[in-house]
């Protein structure tokens with residue numbers, strides 16, 4: 001029986017339908033899964049009218065990483081987080097930068113199990129200040145995250161998600177209650193990009209970012225400007241407008257450079273396109289725009305919105321100068 005495997009667990013968010021299918025309510029795909037079949041992401045299965053996850057503690061990575069690399073620039077700067085991932089994804093991005101894990105279908109027969117306690121002990125051993133579920137979509141580890149976050153909180157560690165933001169509100173609420181402190185959401189483009197390329201609803205990540213902010217979770221937005229997909233002025237302008245409308249001027253937004261990967265071979269994002277996004281965001285009133293994947297660019301730094309001085313200087317994802325006092329003023 002596969003249900004005896006430690007990486008196979010009952011999943012809390014689902015509804016039984018009259019025809020024997022089960023509706024998964026973890027992400028907004030809301031897959032209606034027939035008996036003995038898996039949902040879109042291939043990590044959840046309907047067995048006997050119950051929803052099971054196949055990836056509980058089936059970890060593809062356990063690594064201590066700087067929080068800036070996520071990127072989170074306004075959350076525990078200079079700290080490190082024990083970072084974990086599993087397999088598969090609920091999005092089909094052809095340019096996926098982590099395709100080696102996101103395009104792998106989990107196999108509970110051969111999976112190895114890592115308990116949440118092990119992850120916490122590794123964090124403490126490394127001197128990490130928090131946890132992060134990242135690399136592939138963290139919702140693939142939703143059930144595990146709930147247990148991990150509660151245990152991490154008990155040890156005074158922070159908890160973060162690096163996500164496409166496509167969770168249901170119910171899932172986000174459970175994560176919040178379990179101890180989610182920081183949420184980085186990848187916005188893939190305007191609603192047209194979501195509809196045409198991802199077969200998804202482009203309003204969901206913004207709804208969730210807004211919800212998370214209201215629940216006191218630290219939020220940062222990242223847009224990978226993919227050549228020919230999301231690097232047009234029209235798409236960039238839409239994202240900036242939505243960002244300001246939904247999240248306000250103080251929420252950081254990162255425009256990051258894409259490189260060819262997986263099944264998408266267009267050249268890397270032109271630097272001028274990234275600079276356009278940064279400058280446009282500034283002009284429209286975003287206080288903390290950033291560029292990413294362009295090491296050494298001055299737009300990686302944090303500038304004081306009051307006096308314009310560079311108060312946090314970065315190189316790549318490392319902080320090289322920090323000029324802010326304990327009460328959050330320029331030195």
Ligand code: SF4
Pocket residue numbers: 024025026027028029030031038039040041042043044090139
């Ligand atoms: S988490 Fe997976 S199974 Fe559940 S709704 Fe999303 S894609 Fe479907």
